[in-house]
Amino acid sequence: MKKIFFVTIVLGVITLCIAQMNTTISTSLIDTTLNENENIYLNNQAEALLNQANTILSKYSPAWPEPEARQSALLLLDGVFHDVYAPHRPPVQFFLKTRIQKAADEIEQTNIKNGAQIWKLYNHGFIVRTKSVTIGFDLISGKSAGIEGFFIENNNMQRLINQCDVLFVSHYHNDHAEEWVAQKFIDQGKPVVSPSDVWKGSSIYKHITHLKRESHTLQKLPVQGGKKELKVVVYPGHQGKDVLNNVYLVITPEELSFSQMGDQYYDGDFEWIDEVGNNHDVDVLLPNCWTNNIVRVSKGFNPALIITGHENEMGHTIDHREPYWLSYQRRKGSDRFGGSIDAGYEIPLILMTWGESFHYKRGKFINH
Numbered sequence: 001m002k003k004i005f006f007v008t009i010v011l012g013v014i015t016l017c018i019a020q021m022n023t024t025i026s027t028s029l030i031d032t033t034l035n036e037n038e039n040i041y042l043n044n045q046a047e048a049l050l051n052q053a054n055t056i057l058s059k060y061s062p063a064w065p066e067p068e069a070r071q072s073a074l075l076l077l078d079g080v081f082h083d084v085y086a087p088h089r090p091p092v093q094f095f096l097k098t099r100i101q102k103a104a105d106e107i108e109q110t111n112i113k114n115g116a117q118i119w120k121l122y123n124h125g126f127i128v129r130t131k132s133v134t135i136g137f138d139l140i141s142g143k144s145a146g147i148e149g150f151f152i153e154n155n156n157m158q159r160l161i162n163q164c165d166v167l168f169v170s171h172y173h174n175d176h177a178e179e180w181v182a183q184k185f186i187d188q189g190k191p192v193v194s195p196s197d198v199w200k201g202s203s204i205y206k207h208i209t210h211l212k213r214e215s216h217t218l219q220k221l222p223v224q225g226g227k228k229e230l231k232v233v234v235y236p237g238h239q240g241k242d243v244l245n246n247v248y249l250v251i252t253p254e255e256l257s258f259s260q261m262g263d264q265y266y267d268g269d270f271e272w273i274d275e276v277g278n279n280h281d282v283d284v285l286l287p288n289c290w291t292n293n294i295v296r297v298s299k300g301f302n303p304a305l306i307i308t309g310h311e312n313e314m315g316h317t318i319d320h321r322e323p324y325w326l327s328y329q330r331r332k333g334s335d336r337f338g339g340s341i342d343a344g345y346e347i348p349l350i351l352m353t354w355g356e357s358f359h360y361k362r363g364k365f366i367n368h
Helices: 002-021 036-059 068-081 090-109 154-163 179-187 267-273 294-301 324-332
Strands: 116-120 126-129 134-137 166-168 219-223 228-239 243-251 257-260 284-286 305-307 357-360
Touching: 036 068, 036 090, 068 090, 068 324, 090 116, 090 154, 116 284, 126 154, 134 154, 154 179, 166 179, 166 243, 228 267, 267 294, 284 294
Parallel strands: 134 166, 257 284, 284 305
Antiparallel strands: 116 126, 116 357, 126 134, 219 228, 228 243, 243 257
C-alpha cells in the first residue's frame, strides 16, 4: 500500500511538472468571457504562432534590406500580442523570458572589434556595446504590465546589469524606469542618469546623476571608474507639455553616437529636434515608434539608421500597444501621430522584437 501511494505521489509530481513546462496545458480562465476550452484554444494558438515566428526570426536575423519573411514574423507577433489578455497567456510569458535569457547569453559572450552591437530588450530598453563601452537605455523587467508571471526574472535582469557600464533613464514612467534596476547599477558603482524628477523623495535620489538638459551641449560622463569617458548631450524633451523626457545623444570613445528618445512627443520640442543633425552626427536613432511626426524627426536627427522601440508594451491597452505594422506604414507615409500619408522617410529602418540584436557598422548605410 505504501509503495502504491509513493508511486502515485511521484506520478502526480511528474504530471504537474510536465503541465508547467507545456504552456498549452492551462485550465485557468484567463479571459472570463470565454470558457475553459476556449481559453486553452487561444493558449494553443499563441504557442503555435509564436513558435512559427521564432522559427522565421531565427533563420532571418535583423538586416537591411529586410528579408520579407521577417516582416511576416513580426506581423504574426502583432496578432498574438493584440489579444487583450496576451501578457496573461503562458506562451507569451515564455516567449519574453526565453528571448531575454538568450540575449543575456549573447551579451555575456560578445566582444566587439568594430562598430556596435545593439540589443533590443523589453519595450524601449536597449543595450549598445562597442569595443570599449556598454550602454543601457531604459532597462526594465516588464513588471509595468502589472501581470504576475509576465516579467523578466531578477537573475536575468542582474546578468544584463552586470554587462553594462551606465544606465540612461529617459523619464519616470514605470515602463521606462525601475528603481530596483537603478539600485543594482548604483550598488556596482555605475552611473545612472535621469531627469531631475525621477525617484525624487526616494533614498536612491542622491545617487542619481542629473546632467544639464541643454540642446546640443556636450557633457562628459566618466564610466568604468573613470577609465573611459562618454560625451553626452541631454536634449530637453517632453512627453506632452509637462512630463520631462530626456532625449540622450551618447557618443562613445570610438566616436559612435546613439540617441534614445524615451517617450518623446511634444510639438514644442521641434525647435531643437530640427537642428540636431546640424550640430552632431547621429549614427543610430532609437525613437519611440509612436513619436510625433517621425518623418520630421528623421530629418532633424538625420541618422544613418533608425531602430524603433516601444512596440507592443503589454502594460498599454491594445489601442496604444503600438504594432510593428504601424512602423512599416509610418516609414512609407501615415497620418498617425502627426504624419501624412503623402510623406515617408528614406532612412533605413530595422525592426526587432525582444532579445534580438543588430550589428551596426559606420559607412554601411548610404546616407552616412
